Amino acid sequence: MENKKNTSKDHQWLYSPSLESTSHIEIKDKYELFINNEWIAPTSNKYFDTINPADEKVLSKIAWANAQDVDKAVKAARKAYDEVWSKISAGDRSKYIFRLARMMQEKARELAVIETLDAGKPIRESRDIDVPLACNHFFYYAGWADKLDYAFPNQKTESLGVVGQIIPWNFPLMMAAWKIAPALVAGNTVVLKPAETTSLTALKLAEIIKEAGIPPGVINIITGHGDTGEALVKHPDINKIAFTGSTQVGKAIQKALVGTGKRSTLELGGKSANIIFDDAPIDQAVEGIVNGIFFNQGHVCCAGSRLYVQENIAEKLVEKLKQRMKSLILGNPLDKNTDIGAINSKEQLQTIEKYIQIGIQEGSEIFQCEGALPANGFYCKPTIFTNVSQSSVLSQEEIFGPVLTIQTFRTIDEVIQKANNSPYGLAAGVWTDKGSKIFNLTSKLKAGVVWANTYNKFDPASPFGGYKESGFGREGGMHGLGAYLKIIK
Amino acid sequence: MLESNQHSIFQTINAASPIDKVGVEERVARFQTRSIKDDAKAQGLKMVLSMIDLTTLEGKDTPGKVKQMCFKAHHLHDLHPNLPQVAAVCVYPSMVAIAKQALKGTSVKIASVATAFPSGQSNLEIKLADVKLAVDSGADEIDMVISRGKFLSGEYNFVFDEIAMIKEACGVARLKVILETGELCTLDNVRKASDIAMYAGADFIKTSTGKIQPAATMQVTYTMLLAIKDYFEATGKMIGMKPAGGISTSKLALHNLVMVNEILGPNWLHNKWFRFGASSLANDVLMQLLKLESGSYQSPNYFTLD
Numbered sequence: 027m028e029n030k031k032n033t034s035k036d037h038q039w040l041y042s043p044s045l046e047s048t049s050h051i052e053i054k055d056k057y058e059l060f061i062n063n064e065w066i067a068p069t070s071n072k073y074f075d076t077i078n079p080a081d082e083k084v085l086s087k088i089a090w091a092n093a094q095d096v097d098k099a100v101k102a103a104r105k106a107y108d109e110v111w112s113k114i115s116a117g118d119r120s121k122y123i124f125r126l127a128r129m130m131q132e133k134a135r136e137l138a139v140i141e142t143l144d145a146g147k148p149i150r151e152s153r154d155i156d157v158p159l160a161c162n163h164f165f166y167y168a169g170w171a172d173k174l175d176y177a178f179p180n181q182k183t184e185s186l187g188v189v190g191q192i193i194p195w196n197f198p199l200m201m202a203a204w205k206i207a208p209a210l211v212a213g214n215t216v217v218l219k220p221a222e223t224t225s226l227t228a229l230k231l232a233e234i235i236k237e238a239g240i241p242p243g244v245i246n247i248i249t250g251h252g253d254t255g256e257a258l259v260k261h262p263d264i265n266k267i268a269f270t271g272s273t274q275v276g277k278a279i280q281k282a283l284v285g286t287g288k289r290s291t292l293e294l295g296g297k298s299a300n301i302i303f304d305d306a307p308i309d310q311a312v313e314g315i316v317n318g319i320f321f322n323q324g325h326v327c328c329a330g331s332r333l334y335v336q337e338n339i340a341e342k343l344v345e346k347l348k349q350r351m352k353s354l355i356l357g358n359p360l361d362k363n364t365d366i367g368a369i370n371s372k373e374q375l376q377t378i379e380k381y382i383q384i385g386i387q388e389g390s391e392i393f394q395c396e397g398a399l400p401a402n403g404f405y406c407k408p409t410i411f412t413n414v415s416q417s418s419v420l421s422q423e424e425i426f427g428p429v430l431t432i433q434t435f436r437t438i439d440e441v442i443q444k445a446n447n448s449p450y451g452l453a454a455g456v457w458t459d460k461g462s463k464i465f466n467l468t469s470k471l472k473a474g475v476v477w478a479n480t481y482n483k484f485d486p487a488s489p490f491g492g493y494k495e496s497g498f499g500r501e502g503g504m505h506g507l508g509a510y511l512k513i514i515k
Numbered sequence: 516m517l518e519s520n521q522h523s524i525f526q527t528i529n530a531a532s533p534i535d536k537v538g539v540e541e542r543v544a545r546f547q548t549r550s551i552k553d554d555a556k557a558q559g560l561k562m563v564l565s566m567i568d569l570t571t572l573e574g575k576d577t578p579g580k581v582k583q584m585c586f587k588a589h590h591l592h593d594l595h596p597n598l599p600q601v602a603a604v605c606v607y608p609s610m611v612a613i614a615k616q617a618l619k620g621t622s623v624k625i626a627s628v629a630t631a632f633p634s635g636q637s638n639l640e641i642k643l644a645d646v647k648l649a650v651d652s653g654a655d656e657i658d659m660v661i662s663r664g665k666f667l668s669g670e671y672n673f674v675f676d677e678i679a680m681i682k683e684a685c686g687v688a689r690l691k692v693i694l695e696t697g698e699l700c701t702l703d704n705v706r707k708a709s710d711i712a713m714y715a716g717a718d719f720i721k722t723s724t725g726k727i728q729p730a731a732t733m734q735v736t737y738t739m740l741l742a743i744k745d746y747f748e749a750t751g752k753m754i755g756m757k758p759a760g761g762i763s764t765s766k767l768a769l770h771n772l773v774m775v776n777e778i779l780g781p782n783w784l785h786n787k788w789f790r791f792g793a794s795s796l797a798n799d800v801l802m803q804l805l806k807l808e809s810g811s812y813q814s815p816n817y818f819t820l821d
Contacts, residue, residue, distance in 0.1 A: 044550035310538030362550035459533040
């Protein structure tokens, strides 16, 4: 249901609009490239529009970096690495990063509103999840800078040099934090490329970086499309590429890196299994299913998009899930009561709609939330499919939208087999009141993260990453440090 | 109640799924992020007023105190037109006749606690007599307490039968069953006690007496609302809910209504199906309502303390 003004019918109680204010934020008409703590016009002289997916209005123009611009950024990062960042003490690195974290926290509200405008995600999520987690990531890693010897005892560590980082559009600021914080702490300098639909919070972060007095060249932020990212990957003076995005692009990056000596970590797609046993806390499991697939409109690499329900409770659980979906509020992402915001881009909406059609053609049974969608902007109703098989396209391919497939299972062995029967292996959820069952499953599920009786929980201290085609390398926690260090025995 | 029937009821009760406390806390926190503004807030606050059981349950209650509270029940704030009156007053059985007299000609209901409130530590005869006193004195609603000691020692049949017999003694009066959730300790127990009460004939289930802390936490109310929903899905019968104890601010009351709205739906947003047991909530709601209209808070001295 869309947010509407209260029409005050007998017992109806509809929440009045409660829009987060945008009066305190500042978005420039045009953004240049952030190199050496300066705003530099792109040599291409090309710019592209970034729009608000909730109403399709243009928010700003963003510089489109070409190979020459990428070279400038890498050179700046190299100089900063050689002359400053690798020379200063670990304690000083730590101080800079703590300062950045504090200043982000002070500007949390502004960052949240801009994230919501640019990405379409509900303000509740950007305010309560994205921005606090991004800040916490910096806070967490800042403390590690002078303690690397304790993270890797009896081993010597060395920074890598200049790191190229390419991040996706689903958690723009949070992904920037996940990438930048450990790289800097370990002593590397960074060239970061945000996704083309969501550059704004990274550029806002650039303003904070400058204001915080981080030495010039330590963090460079270059914007653009796929070709910009490609130029970064192929640049000869990069020591490592860290990428989060689709498996398709991840494979292309891996091919490009073969034989170059550059390191890489890839965090790619997923089709994660969320498994509900008949002894699970059902009502909380329903919340976990909703959170697993509808959080951030399903634009989550570890979304619990394949639901496996034990057959003897399937009917009851699906009915409860449908009832719960009826209370989800879809609409303006800036409304504090919005649960489901806008799909990030027109292209993504078309992809999701294509999959919904495939599901219908395959003969699966569709259920969607009621109510009309807003007239403008890219929206998709939360959708579930029942009567889905393991061999349905819908349950095999990553959709990256609010679309859940539901399959039933009979035994624990069957569900382990089915859950692992995927080229992906990013995450999984297990719902049961029985502790022994949880441990049995966590050791057998081939997934980087297994959540028990919860889903989509993130913490900077906890490593995150995938099995199989979901990528390699870990981000977060002590493991995330190792990805940015040479470890010498 | 036929024995085989009761056996199958207990099968249903035992089949309730376990409750994960961490998950409940998360869900409840989510309800608290709902932002209720403008028209929705005014409508919500008026609903809250109309759902209050204005309560005094003290050893020092006197006819004077009860009469004054009854007057307030239908004259919440006469300076302001179009305000609802509260749903009911809630008093001890000895005060029911006085309340009845004081509320003559109004539609404010009279609720009375009974069954050796608040501990429930007496025998069935005395509990039934307590109920009879309240009903004979004119109570429209009976708020009974369950035998928590029996519940905790696993004598669920005893608890069930006691509720069923008291329901019978109520006659036309509606029965609210107080679980005293602060003494049941776990949400699984709250769920089980809710199921027993509903299947035994409760018209309402109620969290607490107000004498034990914690009382009506949102976690407990949430658990009971889910039990009501499952019961409705299984039987088609609507059961009312009454959180009592500890709800003293408008904000908390509105968050409770948000839970009702989103779990049970708008059909329950009526004082026939939802009540707040509270003594100090009304004035805070009045203050917020007037602030919505005038834009500024008035001094507490403008709100009467009865």
